[in-house]
Amino acid sequence: MAKIGIFVCHCGHNIAGTVDVQQVVAEAQKNPDVAFAIDYKYMCSDPGQQLIRESIAKYGLDGVVVAACSPAMHETTFRKTVASAGMNAFKCESANIREQCSWVHQNAKDEATLKAIAIASSIAEKVKGNEELTPLTLPLTHRTLVIGGGIAGMQAALDVADAGYPVILVEKQDRLGGRMAQLSGTFLNFAAAPDLLRQIIERVSAHPHIQVLTNAEVSELSGYVGNFRAHITHYALRITQPDTVGPDSPPSEGFTFDIGAVVVATGWQPYDRAKLPEYGGADIPDVVDGLTFEKMLAPGSEIRRPSDGRVPREIVFVQCAGSRDRERGVPYCSKVCCMYVAKQAMLYRERVPDGQAYVFYIDIRSAGKNYDEYVQRAMTDFSVLYLRGKVSKIFREGDKVMVWGADTLSDRALEIAADMVVLATPMTPTAGAAELGQRLHISTDANGFYNEAHPKLRPVETLTAGIFLAGAGQGPKDIPETVAQASGAAAKVLQLFSKDEMTASPMVATVIPELCAACGACVKACPYGARSIHPLWNIATVNAALCQGCGACVVACPNKASQVHNWRPEQILAMVDALYE
Amino acid sequence: MIDTTLIERINLLSSQTIQLCYHCHKCTAGCPVASEMTYGPDRVLRLVQFGEKERLLASHDIWLCAGCETCGTRCPNEIDIARVMDALRQIAIAEGVRPAEPYAEKFHKTFLFIVQNMGRMHEASLLAAFKLWTMDLLSDMDSAPAMLLKGKIPLLPHLLKGRGDVRRIFEETSDVKRET
Numbered sequence: 001m002a003k004i005g006i007f008v009c010h011c012g013h014n015i016a017g018t019v020d021v022q023q024v025v026a027e028a029q030k031n032p033d034v035a036f037a038i039d040y041k042y043m044c045s046d047p048g049q050q051l052i053r054e055s056i057a058k059y060g061l062d063g064v065v066v067a068a069c070s071p072a073m074h075e076t077t078f079r080k081t082v083a084s085a086g087m088n089a090f091k092c093e094s095a096n097i098r099e100q101c102s103w104v105h106q107n108a109k110d111e112a113t114l115k116a117i118a119i120a121s122s123i124a125e126k127v128k129g130n131e132e133l134t135p136l137t138l139p140l141t142h143r144t145l146v147i148g149g150g151i152a153g154m155q156a157a158l159d160v161a162d163a164g165y166p167v168i169l170v171e172k173q174d175r176l177g178g179r180m181a182q183l184s185g186t187f188l189n190f191a192a193a194p195d196l197l198r199q200i201i202e203r204v205s206a207h208p209h210i211q212v213l214t215n216a217e218v219s220e221l222s223g224y225v226g227n228f229r230a231h232i233t234h235y236a237l238r239i240t241q242p243d244t245v246g247p248d249s250p251p252s253e254g255f256t257f258d259i260g261a262v263v264v265a266t267g268w269q270p271y272d273r274a275k276l277p278e279y280g281g282a283d284i285p286d287v288v289d290g291l292t293f294e295k296m297l298a299p300g301s302e303i304r305r306p307s308d309g310r311v312p313r314e315i316v317f318v319q320c321a322g323s324r325d326r327e328r329g330v331p332y333c334s335k336v337c338c339m340y341v342a343k344q345a346m347l348y349r350e351r352v353p354d355g356q357a358y359v360f361y362i363d364i365r366s367a368g369k370n371y372d373e374y375v376q377r378a379m380t381d382f383s384v385l386y387l388r389g390k391v392s393k394i395f396r397e398g399d400k401v402m403v404w405g406a407d408t409l410s411d412r413a414l415e416i417a418a419d420m421v422v423l424a425t426p427m428t429p430t431a432g433a434a435e436l437g438q439r440l441h442i443s444t445d446a447n448g449f450y451n452e453a454h455p456k457l458r459p460v461e462t463l464t465a466g467i468f469l470a471g472a473g474q475g476p477k478d479i480p481e482t483v484a485q486a487s488g489a490a491a492k493v494l495q496l497f498s499k500d501e502m503t504a505s506p507m508v509a510t511v512i513p514e515l516c517a518a519c520g521a522c523v524k525a526c527p528y529g530a531r532s533i534h535p536l537w538n539i540a541t542v543n544a545a546l547c548q549g550c551g552a553c554v555v556a557c558p559n560k561a562s563q564v565h566n567w568r569p570e571q572i573l574a575m576v577d578a579l580y581e
Numbered sequence: 582m583i584d585t586t587l588i589e590r591i592n593l594l595s596s597q598t599i600q601l602c603y604h605c606h607k608c609t610a611g612c613p614v615a616s617e618m619t620y621g622p623d624r625v626l627r628l629v630q631f632g633e634k635e636r637l638l639a640s641h642d643i644w645l646c647a648g649c650e651t652c653g654t655r656c657p658n659e660i661d662i663a664r665v666m667d668a669l670r671q672i673a674i675a676e677g678v679r680p681a682e683p684y685a686e687k688f689h690k691t692f693l694f695i696v697q698n699m700g701r702m703h704e705a706s707l708l709a710a711f712k713l714w715t716m717d718l719l720s721d722m723d724s725a726p727a728m729l730l731k732g733k734i735p736l737l738p739h740l741l742k743g744r745g746d747v748r749r750i751f752e753e754t755s756d757v758k759r760e761t
Contacts, residue, residue, distance in 0.1 A: 314582060356582060364603075379600040385585060385630065388604070409604045410627040416583070 002128045003035035005061040006120060007052055009043035009068035011098055016041075018102040020113045024067060027117045033128055035059045044074050052078070053085040061087070063127040067095040067120040088132035090506070090566060095123035122575040129571040133506040138545045140226040141260040142497045143168065147218055147436070148265035150178020151197070151479060152471025152486045154204045156263045159490030161209035165497055168257055169204065170232055171214045172432075176201050178267050179472075184297035186479060187343040188374050192299060213255070221262065221440050224546045225466025226502045228259040261466050261493040262440065264450060265486065266433050268472040271322050271330065271426040279321060279394045279423055286312075286401050287394060287421045289321075290340055297347050305420050308399065312355065312419035315348055316403045317341045318391045319361040321423035330426045332447060335476040337424035338365045342378040344422065349382040357384045358416060360391045360405045368480070387414060394421055427476040442467055449475045460488040468492050507565050508547035509554065511540045515561035525556035584632030591629050595668035601658040602626045608652035608662050618642040622652045622662040629665070638673040642666070644682035687714050697751045700741025704734045 006028040010016035021039040028037040036059040040048050043066055055061060064087065066078045071094035079089035097116040105112035144160045146153045149171030157167045175181075183193035204210055213232055220231040236252035270291050274282040285306040296303045305312055319341055323334040338361070345357040359378075364386075366372040378384040389406030396402070400417040407414055429448040437444045442462040443451045450469050453461040460468050468489035471482045496502070509522075509530070516539040523531040523540065530546035531553060533539070540553075540562065553562040560569055592598055602623060609621035620628065620642050628637050637643065646666040653661035673680065680686040691711045695703055712718050728734055741747065 356585070358583070376601060380598050383585065383588075383600075385583060407627075407631075410624060410631060412631075414583075 002033040002063055003059065003061050004031075004033050004063040004065060004124050004127055005052070005055050005059065006034055006037040006124065007043055007048075007055075007064065007066045007068075008037070008039040008097075008116075008120070009048070009066065010039060010041045011043075011068060011102075012041065015068070015098050015102040015116075018106050018109050018112045019097060019116045020109070021116075023113055024097070024116050024120055028120055028124070031121065031124060033124060035061055043068050044077055049077075049081040052081050056082065056085040056087055062091065063087075063124075063130065064092040065095050065120060065123045065127055066092070067097045067116065067123070069098040070094070070096045070100070090133040091127060091130050093123050093127050093130070095120045118579050118581075121581065122578040125574040125578045126566075126571050129568065129574060130566045133565055135506050136504040136508070136544050138226055138502045138504055140497070140500065140502050141228070141258045142166070143257065143259050144261050144263065144493050145170065145218070145221075145228070145230050145257065145259045146263045146265060148178065148267055148471065148473070149173075149176040149204075149212065149214065150265060150267045150471065151180045151200070152267065152473075152482045153178070153263065153265035154200050155483050155486035156265060156468075156470050156490045156493075157204060157210050158200070158207065159487050160263075160493050160497075161207050163490075163494050163497075165209065165494075167207075167210045168230075168232070168259070169210055169212045170216045170218055171212070172217050174215050176204060176212065176214070179291075180479060182291060182294060184294045184299070184301075185343060185347060187339045188370055190343070190347070194298075216255075218436065218439065219254070221259075223259075224543075225464075226260050226496065227545065228262065228466065230257050230259045230262075231255070232257065261468065261496050263468045263470055263486075263489045263493065264436075264440065264442065264462075264473060265470040265489075266430045266436060266473040268427045268476070269430050271428050273321070273423055273425050275328065276322055276423065276425070279318065279391070279421075280396070280401075284394070284396055284401060284421075286419065287423060289423050289425045290337065290344065293344055293422045297344060297351075303348060303351055303420075310419070311352055313352065314356050314416065314418045315345075315352075315358070315420045315422065316391075316401075316416055316418040317345055317357065317359045317422045317424065318394075318403075319359065319424045320390060321425050323424075323426040324362070330428070330447070332426075332476070333365060334424075334427040335365065336427065336478045338363075338375065339368075339371060339478065341422070341424050342366075342375045342384070345384040346378050346382045349384060357382075358418075359384055359386045360389060360403075361386060362388070362390050368478070389414070427472060429473060433473060440464070440467060449473065460485055460492055466496065502545075504545055505549065506544075507549040507567070508544045509542045509549065509551075509562055509564050511542060512561045512563065513537075513539050515559045516540050517559060517561070519558065521556040521558065522553035522562050525552040527552060585630065587629050587632045587634050590672075591665060591668050594671065595661070595664040597660050597662075597665055599626045599629055599660060599665060601660055602656075603658065605657060607655050607657065611651045611655055613649060613651065614645045614647055617645050622646075622666075625669075626660070626662065626665065629669075634672075637669055638676065638678040639681055641681040643669040643673065644680050644685035684715055684717070687711065693751075697748055698744070699738055700744025700747045701739065703738035705736050706738060708734065 008021045008024045010021055025037045025039050028034050036055050040051055042048050064082050075094045079092050082092040083089040097119050101112055101116050142165050144167045146157045146167055146169045149169055157169045161167045177197050180193050180197055186193050216232050216234045219233040221228055223229045232255045233251045234253050270289050273289050280287045319337055322328050322330050341359055345359055348357050364375055366375045379386055387407045388409045391403055391405040393404040401421050403416045403418050405414045434444050434448055442464050445451050450473050452459045453463050470486040470489040518533050518538045528546045528548055530543040532541055534541045549564050551564050604623050606623055609615050609623050612622055615621045619640055625642055643666050648663050650663050653663050695707050
């Protein structure tokens with residue numbers, strides 16, 4: 001006979017407003033395996049938890065059912081509570097009588113009560129069969145792999161290395177700096193990007209805990225969080241353009257490292273403007289993209305028309321040249337263009353004081369600190385004329401570039417005969433990002449950016465434990481956001497590294513050797529690569545660290561040899577029986 | 582090339598920075614005479630940026646503006662559009678452009694004439710002079726009873742003791758070359 005305690009929560013009105021909690025308690029008390037049952041207003045509160053602790057001691061309980069909210073809310077809370085009272089945490093289960101009962105049956109109170117009684121009773125059956133489990137401890141390599149040597153990768157590497165842990169920084173080009181090294185001044189104060197970078201690159205290169213591998217790529221990543229194995233391929237010579245996928249020289253050597261955590265900081269590349277035929281494609285030499293114009297703005301460079309080298313006296317900037325364009329396959333906003341166009345227009349006006357600059361925009365997105373004031377400066381202090389309308393067509397006429405646009409604020413069509421046009425093209429993921437994602441087992445979204453674990457609450461993690469994201473590879477963003485995200489990713493790495501060992505959930509699969517026929521069905525079924533057939537003993541084995549307890553192997557196994565701890569077939573059948581009583 | 586020279590001229594004359602306008606339309610939405618206007622306050626600012634001087638000086642908008650300052654009070658960018666309207670009126674007069682609303686110009690001039698000579702406003706004289714000058718005697722008759730009953734039109738003027746000084750102010754500033 002078990003001695004289970006049933007604790008029914010009111011959750012204020014959330015449960016008690018629909019379910020008759022006293023009746024649930026009364027019915028539970030009829031179960032011979034239930035030693036104690038009670039209801040309380042808020043089980044998760046301090047007095048609620050104290051009630052559980054005291055009841056365990058007073059009634060010698062060997063199992064606890066908290067009939068309350070979803071386990072996703074408070075399973076951890078109540079497991080900690082029972083553990084503090086000396087009971088094994090895995091002898092505590094949540095019976096969801098809120099999200100799956102009171103909240104969805106608000107107009108059927110009697111039926112909801114009967115359902116709550118059935119739910120509580122079935123979970124009590126499960127607890128009866130629960131074994132006392134101990135969380136697994138796994139070893140942990142305290143070395144980090146950072147993929148990408150731009151500002152995101154370097155910042156993450158510095159944060160982790162400054163905490164005393166070794167970092168391998170892999171960069172596919174022949175130098176550090178990434179896209180930021182290709183910029184001239186930066187908004188807001190026109191500080192030169194290469195100057196800002198110089199200190200960071202020097203610190204990274206000189207850091208005793210950072211090993212930099214340029215001309216290198218991650219060719220393979222195996223293993224799991226805390227225990228990855230990374231294979232890095234180094235290329236002796238890089239002849240191709242930096243934005244193409246794959247080298248054109250054979251790999252010169254490979255390195256293998258044991259890695260505990262990975263930060264993916266692979267960055268972005270500009271959209272190919274050849275895909276914008278109405279803006280001249282890539283065929284008009286005096287129509288360039290934003291990154292190309294940056295080169296002309298760098299100190300020591302000059303702003304000159306690519307066609308004939310003359311200084312342009314009328315320059316048009318086209319925002320949203322490809323972004324926010326469902327038809328072009330780029331539905332998203334690239335975030336940084338409103339800001340850098342204002343910057344570029346102001347720098348142009350400074351260098352060419354008798355020149356006129358126009359900016360065609362649809363909206364101005366200047367959402368950071370002091371950003372809107374910065375854009376207004378372009379209009380007021382630098383006399384840049386902002387025209388509200390999307391450019392329809394750009395074509396050559398003589399030695400001029402004709403721009404057909406509009407100004408909706410004054411209901412007029414406009415034709416400007418410009419000397420030069422700068423297109424603010426979209427920010428897209430770097431070449432090869434999707435393939436790298438597949439090698440690392442992380443996913444990308446419809447636009448090719450890496451998926452974060454949760455869009456609001458987990459912006460620097462992926463759904464693959466131990467792999468974190470930083471920078472524009474996860475989505476368009478500017479330098480301050482990139483730096484913030486990189487430090488966030490580094491914090492997650494350091495969180496992982498704060499202990500010498502990792503603990504993992506013990507609710508993993510296990511194999512009953514007498515029943516296993518080594519058919520291999522579980523190996524095929526496992527989405528996490530956690531199953532294999534032991535070469536000597538000829539039975540299936542489980543890598544408890546990789547196993548997520550999903551149960552696919554349980555379904556696949558014809559003999560019921562594969563079972564997940566505390567979710568055994570006899571438990572589930574007992575739960576079903578309890579529901580039908 | 583779009584002619585943007587008008588912007589600086591207006592900015593200087595009105596002491597405003599009209600490029601700050603982001604066309605939220607709050608001014609036009611609150612302007613009591615916007616429904617009679619062709620463009621409305623914010624569109625007027627836009628036309629200045631395009632250098633549309635002739636169109637603006639010939640428009641009704643600049644003369645319909647009542648100078649109530651609702652626009653300037655509410656503008657999130659602190660632009661006093663009423664002052665911009667005033668600047669445009671000044672340029673129109675300086676360049677000899679016929680006002681699209683002749684009554685408005687006559688009203689302004691009559692008003693200033695009364696103040697110049699009596700030292701302060703006298704509504705009855707203003708009424709009489711304005712009506713005689715425009716020869717439009719009857720169009721505001723419906724407001725007359727209410728205004729008289731409320732005491733808005735005192736029949737006897739209050740002649741300011743310092744009206745000589747006021748007259749001198751007018752005389753001595755009349756030939757100051759205004760930067761328009």
